[in-house]
């Protein structure tokens with residue numbers, strides 16, 4: 001049986017943030033993930049300036065694709081509004097692997113199934129033993145399933161269903177577009193360009209509301225794909241995949257003894273825009289702080305309203321206009337209207 005002081009199940013943003021903090025403090029930590037990194041993660045890959053700061057990321061040094069948006073284009077019915085602010089896009093395929101490697105923690109590919117309390121620690125699948133256990137395995141996290149589900153059931157009215165596809169595409173419009181409530185979708189659809197000819201498009205909405213309106217997500221996708229084909233991505237072909245996660249509800253029990261749940265495992269994404277990366281990172285850092293310093297593990301304030309974060313970045317942008325430097329052409333020759341590196 002392999003032993004480690006801390007085992008983290010899941011190497012996404014929650015897991016890698018906790019791992020980095022613990023490793024830097026000299027704690028023995030092991031990350032278990034069922035996938036081999038780099039791995040596909042369905043996500044638009046929009047990150048906020050807060051995320052960049054909290055991760056102590058120097059975007060000039062970041063070795064993969066990162067695009068800075070000097071505005072968001074928000075659409076509601078016939079209304080279209082440019083919102084000047086500073087936001088970024090990355091590719092999760094690259095970014096998650098980079099974060100995990102940067103953590104310095106050893107990673108083993110292992111699909112965790114069973115977690116049981118064992119003396120003053122935990123036993124994982126009869127193969128691993130640890131004193132502290134961090135559940136960072138996303139929506140279907142086995143730590144949540146084995147230790148938390150009964151005491152902390154998820155609110156089905158907060159379940160989001162999504163369909164999305166990230167493709168290599170020579171985009172012409174470098175703005176990030178968001179369409180709210182299009183064709184009655186109880187949610188929004190997005191067009192998020194990535195640096196050097198990549199693009200993520202998708203839709204997400206409340207599962208129960210879609211069902212109770214007698215609709216289904218695939219019909220909404222068909223409408224969205226037709227809209228894109230009529231303008232922004234003429235001729236592009238999509239083969240979308242689905243994933244589901246939970247927006248922030250009451251999250252009563254996030255720690256049981258030496259076991260913690262973080263990120264999507266705890267259901268922390270923002271209620272207004274389904275932004276889950278920031279809350280995942282914050283909760284991962286807090287779990288590490290609880291282990292390192294005995295700090296209380298409380299997550300009340302890790303999820304804010306995403307529109308408040310965007311408003312803050314509007315103020316930053318007003319105070320420090322983005323300089324027109326750092327523009328990069330897409331590697332395939334297409335113009336990159338977004339800024340490669342801008343103010344954070």
Ligand SMILES: Cc1cc2nc3c(=O)[nH]c(=O)nc-3n(C[C@H](O)[C@H](O)[C@H](O)COP(=O)(O)OP(=O)(O)OC[C@H]3O[C@@H](n4cnc5c(N)ncnc54)[C@H](O)[C@@H]3O)c2cc1C
Pocket residue numbers: 009010011012013014015032033034035041042043044045046047110111112113136137138139140141142162163164202204243244245262263264265269274275276277278280
């Ligand atoms: C379509 C879509 C678009 C989104 N867009 C955005 C966005 O643009 N910006 C934003 O902030 N948020 C977005 N989100 C939410 C965001 O992706 C998540 O909130 C965030 O990834 C949560 O991070 P995490 O570390 O908790 O979990 P994850 O990133 O899901 O990582 C969990 C890890 O656990 C591993 N794992 C799972 N099960 C096991 C197991 N049994 N054993 C071992 N390992 C396991 C997985 O392989 C994975 O690597 C989006 C979500 C979806 C579905």
